[in-house]
Amino acid sequence: MTRSTSRRTAAANARPAAGSVDGAPPPALRLTRITKTFGPITAVKNLSLTVERNQVVGVIGENGAGKSTLLKILSGLHEPTSGVMEVAGRPVQFRRPQDAVAAGFGVVHQEQSLLSNLSVAENLAMNALSSTDNATRFGWYRWRQLNREAAETLARVGAAIDPRAIVGDLSFVDRQMVEIARALRVDEQTHATPLVILDEPTSVLERNETAILEREIANLKSVGSVIFVSHRLDEVRRICDRIVVMRHGEVVADRPTGDVTEDDLFKLMIGHAAKADKRSDAGRTVGAQNLVEVRGLTRRGEYRDVSFAVRPGRCLVIVGALGSGRESLARTVFGAEPFDRGEIRYRGDVVSSWSTVRATRNGMAYVPAERRTEGMVGGFSSTENITLARTGARPRFVLNRAGQKKLAREWFQRLDVRPDDIKLSLQRFSGGNQQKVVMAKWLQSDRLRVLILDHPLRGLDPGAAETVNDQIRIARDAGTAVILLADTLEEALDMGDDILVMRDGDVTARFDLSVDTPTTLDLLERMV
Numbered sequence: 001m002t003r004s005t006s007r008r009t010a011a012a013n014a015r016p017a018a019g020s021v022d023g024a025p026p027p028a029l030r031l032t033r034i035t036k037t038f039g040p041i042t043a044v045k046n047l048s049l050t051v052e053r054n055q056v057v058g059v060i061g062e063n064g065a066g067k068s069t070l071l072k073i074l075s076g077l078h079e080p081t082s083g084v085m086e087v088a089g090r091p092v093q094f095r096r097p098q099d100a101v102a103a104g105f106g107v108v109h110q111e112q113s114l115l116s117n118l119s120v121a122e123n124l125a126m127n128a129l130s131s132t133d134n135a136t137r138f139g140w141y142r143w144r145q146l147n148r149e150a151a152e153t154l155a156r157v158g159a160a161i162d163p164r165a166i167v168g169d170l171s172f173v174d175r176q177m178v179e180i181a182r183a184l185r186v187d188e189q190t191h192a193t194p195l196v197i198l199d200e201p202t203s204v205l206e207r208n209e210t211a212i213l214e215r216e217i218a219n220l221k222s223v224g225s226v227i228f229v230s231h232r233l234d235e236v237r238r239i240c241d242r243i244v245v246m247r248h249g250e251v252v253a254d255r256p257t258g259d260v261t262e263d264d265l266f267k268l269m270i271g272h273a274a275k276a277d278k279r280s281d282a283g284r285t286v287g288a289q290n291l292v293e294v295r296g297l298t299r300r301g302e303y304r305d306v307s308f309a310v311r312p313g314r315c316l317v318i319v320g321a322l323g324s325g326r327e328s329l330a331r332t333v334f335g336a337e338p339f340d341r342g343e344i345r346y347r348g349d350v351v352s353s354w355s356t357v358r359a360t361r362n363g364m365a366y367v368p369a370e371r372r373t374e375g376m377v378g379g380f381s382s383t384e385n386i387t388l389a390r391t392g393a394r395p396r397f398v399l400n401r402a403g404q405k406k407l408a409r410e411w412f413q414r415l416d417v418r419p420d421d422i423k424l425s426l427q428r429f430s431g432g433n434q435q436k437v438v439m440a441k442w443l444q445s446d447r448l449r450v451l452i453l454d455h456p457l458r459g460l461d462p463g464a465a466e467t468v469n470d471q472i473r474i475a476r477d478a479g480t481a482v483i484l485l486a487d488t489l490e491e492a493l494d495m496g497d498d499i500l501v502m503r504d505g506d507v508t509a510r511f512d513l514s515v516d517t518p519t520t521l522d523l524l525e526r527m528v
């Protein structure tokens with residue numbers, strides 16, 4: 001798209017056409033040969049795609065396939081290098097996010113974009129066009145109206161969140177619900193037919209929350225259209241009418257959902273079939289002594305009277321829905337949150353003033369769910385990020401530059417990080433590839449004894465998830481104790497030796513998978 005065309009088709013013209021000449025409504029969105037380059041990198045290449053009205057289109061693709069770039073184009077964050085974009089039959093150009101909102105596009109990005117120092121209601125009103133006018137008077141907020149509107153929107157996504165709460169005080173999952181609520185609100189705020197774009201909205205949601213979202217998407221379909229990006233192939237098949245598969249920035253398949261199986265989708269995305277289940281105990285080093293032991297641990301408002309133990313070479317999976325307290329519990333074990341009662345023993349000794357520094361020095365690693373804010377330094381290269389936590393026999397300052405590069409190269413290969421450029425600053429990698437680098441940072445440590453993983457597969461495509469799980473198994477088999485907060489119950493059953501189920505801060509069940517054979521339903525029943 002040239003500059004002059006862009007001027008003619010500025011977003012002010014983005015108002016939808018009433019209908020096409022032959023009477024049939026034009027598609028909600030048509031993209032024709034869209035390309036986006038970043039210097040030498042072509043993130044999206046000649047992409048053509050149509051979204052009909054009242055249709056849910058799934059977009060899938062392995063990490064780095066170009067999905068987020070496509071969504072950023074649709075949300076006005078990136079301008080395409082070339083190609084044509086039409087909304088309801090009219091050419092448009094989005095130069096700013098407001099242009100996308102004016103055209104009726106509501107977006108939930110993979111990385112959260114809420115302002116943490118503002119309240120939930122203020123964040124929800126931020127997109128607002130007409131409703132901000134109504135909600136302010138002489139530049140002052142009409143708080144009661146703002147909060148009431150926010151409460152109504154939150155109720156639509158089934159979220160029991162106080163509109164007056166400050167976003168920074170909310171849990172990750174609650175913030176995700178606010179993001180989703182904000183995107184869904186676009187139809188209340190604009191007169192355009194909404195197109196809601198969801199970029200992996202369910203990756204940290206539990207099943208009951210996902211079910212709410214699925215219901216909302218079904219509602220939305222009756223008033224507008226939805227583009228749904230997810231790595232969960234079962235979910236994409238359940239929710240979407242059509243599925244578009246991207247590889248290396250291009251569309252490689254565009255099929256009605258009924259025509260493809262999960263296996264077909266996996267093959268189209270990754271280029272090979274899914275591997276069979278690899279649960280095996282052969283070659284494992286399982287220690288006899290408990291490495292981490294927790295007794296009667298309580299943190300008011302989070303969890304109560306929790307006890308468990310993990311030995312070297314074993315994986316404990318903690319499952320639980322929103323509010324189960326498991327995230328807080330994992331952070332406490334790592335020394336990132338305090339506790340009120342009970343004790344933590346590490347290698348047999350009671351830990352008194354436990355802190356993240358002491359935990360890290362003693363071979364504990366914690367991979368947070370929020371990699372952008374907690375797990376990485378975006379402006380640093382991936383080599384620097386990988387060697388940042390290097391302690392042990394050859395700490396970072398002992399490794400020379402060549403040593404650091406060698407280490408980074410080795411881990412890029414092991415985790416198949418793309419692009420294969422260890423010098424590139426980490427913020428330039430796709431979300432899934434950033435996650436792999438954050439994992440590498442901890443997995444490479446030669447003193448790793450305990451690995452605490454909070455949703456490690458979040459944002460990873462199924463092929464990358466397999467690669468990361470393989471590396472977790474390798475660390476476990478070499479004698480690392482793993483504490484895993486799994487994304488899905490299938491993952492819990494696949495990876496766990498022991499499973500702890502939590503509900504509202506209490507442990508409701510424990511399973512030892514060497515003797516017990518719980519199903520996902522058994523777990524779910526104790527979670528909700």
Ligand SMILES: Nc1ncnc2c1ncn2[C@@H]1O[C@H](COP(=O)(O)OP(=O)(O)OP(=O)(O)O)[C@@H](O)[C@H]1O
Nearest residue numbers: 038043063064065066067068069429430431432433
């Ligand atoms: N701002 C940028 N500068 C340079 N390269 C970029 C930039 N944004 C994305 N890329 C590159 O473009 C390609 C596509 O990335 P994108 O984030 O769109 O992939 P994705 O399919 O969303 O991946 P994921 O599932 O891992 O989030 C990647 O190679 C990525 O490194």
